[in-house]
Amino acid sequence: MTNPATSPAGRALIVSISDDLVHGQDDGGAAALVTELLTEAGFVVDGALAVPSEAVDIRSALNTGVIGGVDLLVTVGGTGVTPRDVTPDVTDEVIDRKLPGITEAVRWSGMTAGVVDAVVSRGVVGVSGSTLIANIAGSRAAIRDGLATLIPLARYVIEELSDPAVE
Known part of the structure; x- marks a missing residue:
């Protein structure tokens, strides 16, 4: 197996979940920030979708994203505690295998950085087919901190999923 820190990262899709976004309001640069951070980490970002909290x-x-064969799908927003925050619930329905260690690493990192929405996030991380799906809270601080934790772990998981010797 190659070193995940030096191998190509793969293809990514960003999904922003917010009722405000689909009604034309600005996301505060969240999708652009995720795109920038993933691109800096070597991912090719196929696009960013904005969907309502439905x-x-x-x-x-x-x-x-899963059918399109992206390696990493990052959702932003919809991970909180209000009735409209259903992203983790839907993600649970789509993933085949949860990766609770990564979920907790992202949450713990947010806690140590004092990023409140990252700490109270109900976000999950898991695999659907050969796609790693990760829910990240929507604030810029949660995005920066969450992706700093997620990216090296995602590279490892993607490498594992793409290794033909692993069945």
Whole structure:
């Protein structure tokens, strides 16, 4: 197996979940920030989708990434505690295998950095087919901190999933 820190990272899709976004309001640069950080880490970002906080729309966006064969799908937003925050619930329905260690690493990193929305996030990380799906809270601080933790772990998981010797 090659070193995940030096091998190509893969293809990524960003899904922003927010009712405000689909009604034309600005996301505060969240999708652009995720794109920038993933690109700096060597990912090719196929695009960024904005969907409302509706289960059917989130599920469709997740399936678009999985069926499209992206290696990493990062959702931003919809991970909190309000009734409209359904991203983790829908992600649970789509993933085949949860990766709770990565989920907790992202949450712990947020806690040590004092990023409140990262700490109270109900976000999950898991694999659907050969796609790693990760839910990140929507603030810029949560995005920066979450991706700093997620990216090296994602590279490792993607390498594992793409290794033909691993069945």
